[in-house]
Amino acid sequence: MAERTPLPVVALISGSGSNLQALIDAQLRGAPIRIAAVISNRADAFGLERARRHDIPTEVLSHRDYGDREGFDAALGDLIDRFAPGLVVLAGFMRILTEGFVDRYQGRMMNIHPSLLPKYRGLHTHQRALDAGETEHGASVHFVTAELDGGPVILQARVPVLPGDDAAALAARVLEREHRIYPTAVRWFAEGRLRLGEDGRPHLDGTPLRAPCLLDDLDARESEAAI
Ligand code: GAR
DSSP states (O other): OOOOOOOOEEESSSSSSSHHHHHHHHHHHOOEEEEEEEEEETTTOHHHHHHHTTOOEEEEGGGGOOOOOOOOHHHHHHHHTOOSSSSEEEESSSOOOOOOHHHTTTTTTEESSSSSSTOOOOOOOHHHHTTOOOOEEEEEEOOSSSSTSSSEEEEEEEEEEOOOHHHHHHHHHHHHHHHHHHHHHHHHHTOOOEEEEETTTTEEETESSSEEEGGGGGOHHHHHHHO
């Protein structure tokens, strides 16, 4: 069978870039993606260094150089489009996006969020889950819509909240799962198995998802390919 042309992916980051690393590792293991560029709004983001180590082009576009969100997002979109991505991945990109920007990448932009959406949109998700006495927490991959952390959820991973957990311990447990679900969802998209349907739902293998997929329910072949 003919090899699939790798899907060009642009990753947007603001910090450590451990999710970016998980995607780089997936590419190295043969996922049909090509990380075409990594763009950060912060020059000191460690994820830029991760990209450089793999000869992935990097760009820094500081939001401080723009007077308003619209101006920054327009410049960001122009920069992204220079790399002609089939998919834009938000990998710890800590910016609220304008509707215009989100529309530009409708159906081809994903985000990973450290909670079991729709619970705990926004910041400080781990502390909020602890404060609420949750016994379970996790992470979600979703298509991006104009509603902050409100887009249709594709894949989630659940973790237990354990006695004695603080926010850092819980975040570390969740992050380990993030590194499995993000490459899995990106690979599904790159393989043409996943798309955002006209009905606003993710469609996997031609079927609209009635509920998000769960990492624990994936068969061994699927999840093994992700790690
Ligand atoms: C991850 O936990 C990601 O889910 C979260 O930021 C962290 C980035 O870590 N994203 C958000 O909170 C977006 N709402 P990383 O830079 O090591 O991938």
